Amino acid sequence: MRQRARYCPGESQAVKRAFIIFIAGTALLFGFLVIVIVLNESENDTSALATSTVANFVDPQTRGAYLARAGNCAGCHTVQGGQPYAGGRELPTPFGTFVTPNITPHHVSGIGIWTAQDFWRAMQHGKGRDGKLLYPAFPYTEYTKVTREDSDAIFSYLQTIAPAENAVAPDRLRFPYNIRALLYVWRALYFKPGAYELVANQTPEWNRGAYLVQGLGHCNACHATRNALGAAGGAALGGGQVAGHSWYAPSLTSRAEAGNADVPIEEIIALLSTGQSSKTAASGPMAEVIWQSLQHLSAPDVRAMAVYLKSLPDSSAAKSAPSELTADARQRIAKGSKIYEKHCKDCHGTAGEGAPGAYPPLADNRSVTLPSPLNTIRSVLDGGFAPSTASNPRPYGMPPFAHSLSSEEVALVVSYARNSWGNRASLVTAVEVDKTGSD
Amino acid sequence: MNRFQLLSFFCGSWCLAAAAAPAPPDTIAERAKPCLSCHAADGKTGKFEYYPRLHGKPKGYLFNQMLNFRDGRRSNRPMALLTQNLSDVYLAEIAGYFAAQEPRYPTAKDLTHETPAPTLIKQGDLARNIPACTTCHGKSLLGVAPNIPGLLGLPSDYVSAQMGAWKVATRRAPAPDCMGEIAKQLSDIEVNAVATWLAAQPLPANPHPAPALTEALPLKCGSVPDIALASRKP
The missing domain is CATH 1.10.760.10 (Cytochrome c-like domain)
Incomplete structure (x- = not known):
């Protein structure tokens, strides 16, 4: 009886249903895998859509050297004080530490046996010479817009530099991110090989700027919010914390952050090419980008980038009237003013007006009033110099205060600067200062 | 309406900032001021470590140490951050400035x-x-x-x-x-x-x-x- 009971009509229905669910599930999974594989394996050569770009270079190598600067390849592929392009720099990320490869033409530890086609495949499709999928710490999500012509030029330049025998250590990624096969899924979700498509109703200058900003310049790699899987989510150039760093890369579209809709074009150009404008000085990772890359670009290219950045539509929300400061907040701000008086006033001025060409104003300075106080805290803790550039070879600097002010004092003085001379932004606590990382 | 209000009315805060403040001295002494926040003429002990004097030390020595910090042969985070985007020519000028200063020795x-x-x-x-x-x-x-x-x-x-x-x-x-x-x-x-x-x-x-x-x-x-x-x- 017991045996028979197992095959009662109701149960047989359940078995059938389970079987159907199993078949349907398998089919779905199979379909998903097919889509993932198709999305990863299609390597349509989009180089035909290429826009012709830099003119006036004597040979592809010189052109490639210039473009490698524009893409700041050396920025990641060089260890502190090491031979350029020999790799080994560690990139900390929430997924573990990446160690950048050696891209000098060394036959064993570099890319000496690569062909221009292999290099193009890495730039365009994010795949290594052996077809293995590359982690998007290498910004192929942006480089996919680089033209074949530019990719070949960069490759031909890299083949001319001195080969460095430098076998770099393997990446140290946490489980499950160390399973490279998972990139099949990541790419199906977040990566589509493409090309920069000319916008017909814009000028050649605007298109050149857009091509540089979106492609080689890979600005979006920092100036966008990354989601839990490390993909740039949200609006392009909408701002976000730099992966693995305690720096906030401000929105390049919002008027309230570093959007350029209202900024005179000469000011944008000054900041990009010299690291300093009348309103602000580049600090942290942006100072590094200007030092290593942007200062070397031609005047027409920097102008083109500025024209494109200025044209981006404003994304800022309408300003709401600031709420009344509490008595406690006013007290903290008053304490901060004493510290400002002692340590900051001599350079940044009694009214936060700064000194032109040397010390940026703090009054009406958007970097000071960003929603995230991170960059202002970092500037106070670490100080720093704007980069040495052709037109500003001897930049003025700011001392670090990590050794002389307590976390509470840093919090007070930053709160004061964010809420004085017409500035209005959140107050800062000592805990926020303590939690600020040092990368 | 005063001069600044008038200016800001016509061109916004951009020229106001440029108009309001005097330029700092265009000297190497002004540029080297951030160094003094740690490095006194006779050296001093800070919250975390001892900061040796730079005043009167030989120029080549000071220059080499800045390169060593910048390129990672000496390990000191603040010094690496401060020197990382500066040219050799500029660092040499800063070294020369301190080499020419009078040291003060402790007893x-x-x-x-x-x-x-x-x-x-x-x-x-x-x-x-x-x-x-x-x-x-x-x-x-x-x-x-x-x-x-x-x-x-x-x-x-x-x-x-x-x-x-x-x-x-x-x-x-x-x-x-x-x-x-x-x-x-x-x-x-x-x-x-x-x-x-x-x-x-x-x-x-x-x-x-x-x-x-x-x-x-x-x-x-x-x-x-x-x-x-x-x-x-x-």
């Missing part, structure tokens, strides 16, 4: 107990290939321009910390790293004795580095080019 302490330091410092130990400090750092131990620093007027903690850093290679110089080789030969007791003895020495009336080397260095040093002596060779 020396008495030293009465027995120590191996004077022998090591004035004669070295040939058996272990340790040259006398005086052969490179000058007869009076005040350094030799342009690349070799003086050893007097420094706290013993600082000197022994540098020796320790050379021993474990967290302080390095371009190869051959002569001070690294020497420090690795010294025992901890000798390091302490030398550091204490040096810190206790009185300073002469005119404490400046010697103008140039008078004989060849006993060891090859990556930071001291051979050409320093070229002019003396027949």
Whole structure:
């Protein structure tokens, strides 16, 4: 009886249903895998859509050297004080530490046996010479817009530099991110090989700027919010914390952050090419980008980038009237003013007006009033110099205060600067200062 | 409506900022001001560490140390961050500025107990290939321009910390790293004795580095080019 009971009509229905669910599930999974594989394996050569770009270079190598600067390849592929392009720099990320490869033409530890086609495949499709999928710490999500012509030029330049025998250590990624096969899924979700498509109703200058900003310049790699899987989510150039760093890369579209809709074009150009404008000085990772890359670009290219950045539509929300400061907040701000008086006033001025060409104003300075106080805290803790550039070879600097002010004092003085001379932004606590990382 | 309001009415805060403030002095002294927040003329001890003086140290030595910090041969986070985006030419100018400043030396302490330091410092130990400090750092131990620093007027903690850093290679110089080789030969007791003895020495009336080397260095040093002596060779 017991045996028979197992095959009662109701149960047989359940078995059938389970079987159907199993078949349907398998089919779905199979379909998903097919889509993932198709999305990863299609390597349509989009180089035909290429826009012709830099003119006036004597040979592809010189052109490639210039473009490698524009893409700041050396920025990641060089260890502190090491031979350029020999790799080994560690990139900390929430997924573990990446160690950048050696891209000098060394036959064993570099890319000496690569062909221009292999290099193009890495730039365009994010795949290594052996077809293995590359982690998007290498910004192929942006480089996919680089033209074949530019990719070949960069490759031909890299083949001319001195080969460095430098076998770099393997990446140290946490489980499950160390399973490279998972990139099949990541790419199906977040990566589509493409090309920069000319916008017909814009000028050649605007298109050149857009091509540089979106492609080689890979600005979006920092100036966008990354989601839990490390993909740039949200609006392009909408701002976000730099992966693995305690720096906030401000929105390049919002008027309230570093959007350029209202900024005179000469000011944008000054900041990009010299690291300093009348309103602000580049600090942290942006100072590094200007030092290593942007200062070397031609005047027409920097102008083109500025024209494109200025044209981006404003994304800022309408300003709401600031709420009344509490008595406690006013007290903290008053304490901060004493510290400002002692340590900051001599350079940044009694009214936060700064000194032109040397010390940026703090009054009406958007970097000071960003929603995230991170960059202002970092500037106070670490100080720093704007980069040495052709037109500003001897930049003025700011001392670090990590050794002389307590976390509470840093919090007070930053709160004061964010809420004085017409500035209005959140107050800062000592805990926020303590939690600020040092990368 | 005053001048500033008028300006800001016509061109927004952009020209207001430019109009309101006077430009700072266009001098290297103004540019080197951030360094003084740690490096006083006589050195000083801060919250975390001792900050040696830069004033009056030889230009080449100061320049080489900034390159060592920038390129990771010496490990000090603030110094690496401050130098990372600056050109060699500019760093050399900053080094020259401090080399030309008058140092202030702290008063020396008495030293009465027995120590191996004077022998090591004035004669070295040939058996272990340790040259006398005086052969490179000058007869009076005040350094030799342009690349070799003086050893007097420094706290013993600082000197022994540098020796320790050379021993474990967290302080390095371009190869051959002569001070690294020497420090690795010294025992901890000798390091302490030398550091204490040096810190206790009185300073002469005119404490400046010697103008140039008078004989060849006993060891090859990556930071001291051979050409320093070229002019003396027949």
